[in-house]
Amino acid sequence: MPSEDTTGKMIRDSMAVQEGISVPPEWETIVSLLRDRGSGVVYVLGAADRGKTTFCRWLVARLASLKITGFLDCDIGQSTLGPPATVGLALFRDTSGEPLATYFRFVGAVTPSGHMVQELVGALRLKEKAREGGASFLVIDSPGWVLEPAAQEFHVRMIDLLQPDLVVGFERGPELEGILVNFRRHPRMTLLECNCPPKVVERKRDWRRLYRHQRFLEYFSGAVPQARFLSGLGIHGRMPESFREESWRDLLIALCDPEMMVVTLGLVDRLDLVTGTISFRAPPHDPHRVATVHVGSLQVDLSHPPGRDKNGTRPLSSRQSTLPGEDDPVPPARVSPSSGARGDRERSFPE
C-alpha cells in the first residue's frame, strides 16, 4: 500500500489498546488453548454488532506478546486495517500496534455478495503471506453478513478454504448454526460458541456508511492526480458496461504488484481510449511496482454525503450496503472530514 504514513496511521489507530472492554472468561480460555498449541488459525464469525472485531483486536494483542501474530481483516465493509473494499493482513510481534508488515488484496466492493471469488482468493493469498512472514498465530475477522443462505455459503467456503484450527462464533441464540453445523464433525477443527458480550453497542446503517466514508477520506487524504499508460499493464475486474465518462468517474481501482498485492487504490478521473491513458487520484506510490489494474464495482464520490446524490436523495439502484437491513433511519453522527475532503457518496453497479 502507498503512503506508509496514512496506511500505517490507519492501522496504528485501529489497533490501539482498547480501554474498558469487558473480557469474558472464555476469551482467556481461548488464549490458553492457543498458547498450549503454540500456533493456530482462528476464524471469528458472527452477525453484525456481535463484538467480533473487539475480540479480534484483543486476541491479536494477547497472542502478539507471545509470538508473531497476523490479523487478517476480511470485513471489506467495516474494515479495521485499511480502506474498505480490501482484505488486509498485518503482522505484529508485540503489543505496540506497530505492524511488522502489511499486505492488502483488492475485492472491489464493500459486500462479499457478488464478489466472493475475489474475497476468497484474497483471503487465501494473505493467509499464505502470514505463514511466509513467520506468523505462528493468525486471527481472521469476517464480514457480519451471515444470515442469508448466500451468506452462509460464503462463510462455509471461507472456513473450508482457510482451514482454521478454531472457529469462534459470537451469537445471540443459534443464529450461526446453519454455518457451524457443517464443521461439527471436522476432525481438526474446534468450534467455540460465545455469547455476544452485553456491552456490545449496535451501530445503525448510517453510522456504517459514514464509517466507510471516513475510511476512504482518510486513505485518499494525500491523493494527487496522476495518469498511466495502460499499455503493458494487465487490466481486469468489473469493467463498466460503457466507456462513457460518468461510468468511469470516481470508480475505485487498485494498482497491484505482480503478486496482485495492492500497491495503491485510486479513484478514476478519466479513461482516454485514444491515448490509452487512465487518469486517477491516488496517494503517492512507486509506479514501477505496478503490474495490473483491478477495476472495482464501486464509485466513491468523496465530495457528497454518503448515500445521497447531488439533490440530497438516496440513489436506489446503485446503492451498495454491507448488510441487508442497514436501513434504520438514524441521523448520522457529525463527521469532520480530514484534509479538505467534503463528504461522500458511495454507489456501485447493481450486483
Ligand SMILES: Nc1ncnc2c1ncn2[C@@H]1O[C@H](COP(=O)(O)OP(=O)(O)OP(=O)(O)O)[C@@H](O)[C@H]1O
Ligand atoms: N467485550 C466488549 N466490551 C465492551 N464493548 C464492546 C465489547 N465488544 C464490543 N463492544 C463494543 O460494541 C461495538 C461493536 O463491537 P464490534 O465492532 O467489535 O462488533 P462487530 O461484530 O465487529 O461489528 P461489525 O459487524 O460492525 O463488524 C463497538 O463499539 C465495541 O466497542
Ligand SMILES: [Mg+2]
Ligand atoms: Mg467488525
